[in-house]
Amino acid sequence: MNQFLAQPQGETFKLFYTKLMQWFDDHGRHDLPWKPQEKYTEAQNIYHIWLSEIMLQQTQVVTVIPYFFNFIEKFPTATDLANADQETVLKAWEGLGYYARARNLHAGAKIIRDEFNGEIPLNYQDIQNIKGVGRTTAAAIISQGISRPFAILDGNVKRVMARVTGAMHPEKQLEKALLPFAYLMAAQNRPDDYTQAIMDFGATICSKSPKCDQCFWQDHCITHQHQKMDQIPAKKVKLIKKDIELYPVIIQNQHGELVFHQRIQESIWHNLYEFPHLDSHLDELENLFNIDNAKVLNIQELPSFKHILTHINYEVHPIVIQVVSYEDTLQFNDQVYTWVNAEIYSAYAKTKPTNDLLNIIHIQS
Numbered sequence: 172m173n174q175f176l177a178q179p180q181g182e183t184f185k186l187f188y189t190k191l192m193q194w195f196d197d198h199g200r201h202d203l204p205w206k207p208q209e210k211y212t213e214a215q216n217i218y219h220i221w222l223s224e225i226m227l228q229q230t231q232v233v234t235v236i237p238y239f240f241n242f243i244e245k246f247p248t249a250t251d252l253a254n255a256d257q258e259t260v261l262k263a264w265e266g267l268g269y270y271a272r273a274r275n276l277h278a279g280a281k282i283i284r285d286e287f288n289g290e291i292p293l294n295y296q297d298i299q300n301i302k303g304v305g306r307t308t309a310a311a312i313i314s315q316g317i318s319r320p321f322a323i324l325d326g327n328v329k330r331v332m333a334r335v336t337g338a339m340h341p342e343k344q345l346e347k348a349l350l351p352f353a354y355l356m357a358a359q360n361r362p363d364d365y366t367q368a369i370m371d372f373g374a375t376i377c378s379k380s381p382k383c384d385q386c387f388w389q390d391h392c393i394t395h396q397h398q399k400m401d402q403i404p405a406k407k408v409k410l411i412k413k414d415i416e417l418y419p420v421i422i423q424n425q426h427g428e429l430v431f432h433q434r435i436q437e438s439i440w441h442n443l444y445e446f447p448h449l450d451s452h453l454d455e456l457e458n459l460f461n462i463d464n465a466k467v468l469n470i471q472e473l474p475s476f477k478h479i480l481t482h483i484n485y486e487v488h489p490i491v492i493q494v495v496s497y498e499d500t501l502q503f504n505d506q507v508y509t510w511v512n513a514e515i516y517s518a519y520a521k522t523k524p525t526n527d528l529l530n531i532i533h534i535q536s
């Protein structure tokens with residue numbers, strides 16, 4: 172069954188391409204800091220594009236820019252990034268979210284150092300051996316880095332292509348249906364500018380709520396003619412979210428020191444720091460008065476708050492315990508913790524709820 176509103180024509184794409192590039196020349200972003208620059212080597216320029224492509228996944232340009240500058244200052248090359256320890260990388264990433272990207276970036280840098288002599292390979296097959304680099308990211312890096320025509324099809328570009336072609340396909344079939352048109356577009360001139368242009372257009376004009384009245388394609392757009400902008404592309408099947416209750420315990424001694432727990436289990440917060448947790452609040456609150464190596468002065472429950480992720484709704488129920496400690500360590504809930512002062516824990520990469528809690532209790536993170 173043909174799931175396009177009308178059969179897409181090659182001529183349509185040529186016209187769209189011409190108008191897109193005119194729009195990009197007049198309105199596109201030409202000053203992005205990861206654009207190749209003469210003051211850097213080719214290897215560094217490619218490294219910058221790779222960094223930006225990973226950072227820009229699910230994150231807006233304006234949010235990414237300060238993180239990008241911080242990264243290239245701390246880790247000027249892929250080898251510098253590979254040689255850093257993971258905590259330093261996670262700390263530099265702190266606040267950007269989706270931490271799997273930071274872990275992949277770090278693992279990818281080690282592959283670049285160990286298998287490719289510190290330089291990102293500009294070969295479509297090899298580059299996909301770098302952890303976290305899939306087909307679209309590979310295409311974006313090569314097309315922008317050395318101006319070769321490779322078809323990108325990330326979320327933004329898929330949305331644009333779906334609307335330009337009137338593709339009504341369910342989400343799972345959409346990429347396959349659009350791939351031939353993505354290649355057709357990429358095969359025109361100026362592949363590096365084209366990649367930037369279509370990403371900019373998807374981010375600013377043909378966005379989730381498209382600004383059709385500002386769009387150069389409005390008179391030709393089949394999706395606009397059928398007024399199906401809210402149906403194309405087809406919506407993703409909604410994830411069923413989990414509800415999880417968290418009971419972090421903030422234990423503070425007479426010197427203002429705290430104890431932290433590093434999450435070792437696989438999760439989006441893998442290897443980040445957080446406060447120790449109770450498994451459940453009601454069962455264990457009474458046990459809090461019996462902490463080895465310390466005398467409990469006060470226990471206070473703070474107001475609960477929510478922390479929402481794409482797949483989990485956390486309800487956070489914090490408890491603050493003030494103690495007088497007698498030793499350098501504290502035994503709590505069958506674990507031994509070391510007291511750390513603000514200078515040390517401010518260098519930790521922490522989970523978002525942990526930083527929120529530090530702000531709530533007026534301690535500078």
Ligand code: SF4
Binds near residue numbers: 382
């Ligand atoms: S007219 Fe609207 S839906 Fe069509 S390409 Fe332009 S912004 Fe997107």
